[in-house]
Amino acid sequence: MGVATSAACSRYACVKEAWLPLRLSHAIIPAAGALINGMSSGRATAPSPPPGGLPGPPSRRRRRGPAPGPPPGSPSPPAVPGSNDVFVTSRSDFRAQLRRCQRLLAPGGGPGGPGELRLHGLGLAVPRTINLALQLQAGAGGALRLHASTSSVPLRDRRDRHRDRPERGHSGDPEDGGDGDPPRHNSAIHIRLCREAPCA
Amino acid sequence: MENFRKVRTSEEEMPLPFPDLPPDVVEMKVKEGSKIRNLMNFAMAQMELKGRRQIVFSGCGRAVTKTITCVEIMKRKLGGLHQVTKVRYKTVLEVWESQDPLPDGPAQNLTVHKNVPSICILLSRDPLDPNQTGYQPPEPRHEAGEDTLGSSSKGLKRPLPPPCEELLPKKLQVQVSDSPRGTGTTAGQQDH
Numbered sequence: 001m002g003v004a005t006s007a008a009c010s011r012y013a014c015v016k017e018a019w020l021p022l023r024l025s026h027a028i029i030p031a032a033g034a035l036i037n038g039m040s041s042g043r044a045t046a047p048s049p050p051p052g053g054l055p056g057p058p059s060r061r062r063r064r065g066p067a068p069g070p071p072p073g074s075p076s077p078p079a080v081p082g083s084n085d086v087f088v089t090s091r092s093d094f095r096a097q098l099r100r101c102q103r104l105l106a107p108g109g110g111p112g113g114p115g116e117l118r119l120h121g122l123g124l125a126v127p128r129t130i131n132l133a134l135q136l137q138a139g140a141g142g143a144l145r146l147h148a149s150t151s152s153v154p155l156r157d158r159r160d161r162h163r164d165r166p167e168r169g170h171s172g173d174p175e176d177g178g179d180g181d182p183p184r185h186n187s188a189i190h191i192r193l194c195r196e197a198p199c200a
Numbered sequence: 201m202e203n204f205r206k207v208r209t210s211e212e213e214m215p216l217p218f219p220d221l222p223p224d225v226v227e228m229k230v231k232e233g234s235k236i237r238n239l240m241n242f243a244m245a246q247m248e249l250k251g252r253r254q255i256v257f258s259g260c261g262r263a264v265t266k267t268i269t270c271v272e273i274m275k276r277k278l279g280g281l282h283q284v285t286k287v288r289y290k291t292v293l294e295v296w297e298s299q300d301p302l303p304d305g306p307a308q309n310l311t312v313h314k315n316v317p318s319i320c321i322l323l324s325r326d327p328l329d330p331n332q333t334g335y336q337p338p339e340p341r342h343e344a345g346e347d348t349l350g351s352s353s354k355g356l357k358r359p360l361p362p363p364c365e366e367l368l369p370k371k372l373q374v375q376v377s378d379s380p381r382g383t384g385t386t387a388g389q390q391d392h
Binding site: 123124126127130131133134145146147148149150151152185187188189191 | 261262264265268269271272276283285286287288289316317318319321333334336
């Protein structure tokens with residue numbers, strides 16, 4: 001049963017299971033509600049037990065406090081959009097990408113420092129990345145410097161297990177675990193734009 | 201434009217954006233339909249010639265990605281190459297002809313100037329000026345380590361040789377011809 005297995009789960013997982021109505025017992029719902037309230041207010045209190053005792057695992061009642069964050073000592077998450085790294089895709093509207101880059105290049109625009117921007121493009125987005133960089137340079141009136149570099153990015157394609165079952169006795173790549181094909185390489189370009197001359 | 205068809209496409213010739221290049225430098229012009237295998241065969245043959253220290257790859261429009269791919273393949277095969285990357289616009293001239301010309305006049309032609317993004321990449325065995333824009337130093341030689349690891353992993357992946365137990369009875373039969381087959385093992389071993 002889902003309730004028994006969730007005894008050892010983290011607080012977040014317990015809150016997640018609150019949205020599975022068919023699996024919850026009446027003891028879990030008030031606990032989950034308290035946790036959600038605790039998350040919103042910053043502090044949670046244990047629910048009052050119903051008369052006649054509580055069914056379910058006793059450890060659930062002892063959980064208090066806000067939702068846990070990342071464990072201590074874990075590496076910080078990677079840079080999120082909003083920094084001065086822009087990952088260019090061929091799906092987005094070009095004018096919107098250009099506007100966003102101009103806003104980041106403006107003084108006080110990006111957290112990484114005003115007037116510095118890094119554009120990254122992979123595969124089919126490489127010509128668009130170059131176009132974006134050259135448009136930004138043309139709009140800045142020659143005050144921008146471009147520093148372009150290239151690289152290869154290994155990509156791994158995951159096969160759908162239900163459709164393509166590997167034959168028995170097929171050795172395959174042990175690193176995949178039978179899940180995907182060997183990695184293929186795709187070309188990427190990285191363009192650094194900076195207002196100071198020359199780029200460091 | 202639905203009544204027009206493209207008649208001719210030409211690129212504007214522009215000098216290479218790298219200073220102090222020898223006049224006989226090999227320039228690989230990568231097009232959209234170029235085959236990477238053919239390009240690499242020719243480029244590798246040129247770089248293996250004595251006196252060839254530099255090579256330039258250039259492409260525009262849809263050939264930009266292929267240009268970068270060729271450069272990355274060459275860097276992986278040769279290793280220790282210094283790279284300078286320059287991006288700029290290239291003007292492409294397209295001539296369109298009217299499919300439905302006027303009866304009393306000549307065919308209407310339309311010339312379109314397109315600025316397409318282009319890339320020029322210089323690869324050199326000799327060190328280049330690191331202060332110039334677009335300079336990329338050679339990558340550290342991980343490929344040698346990866347190759348040895350790959351070869352060792354390939355060695356691990358090889359199937360184990362068949363166990364010697366299958367060969368023992370045959371060997372014993374050859375070496376100890378007088379001993380019966382049922383008691384061959386211990387008698388054979390004692391003889392040795």
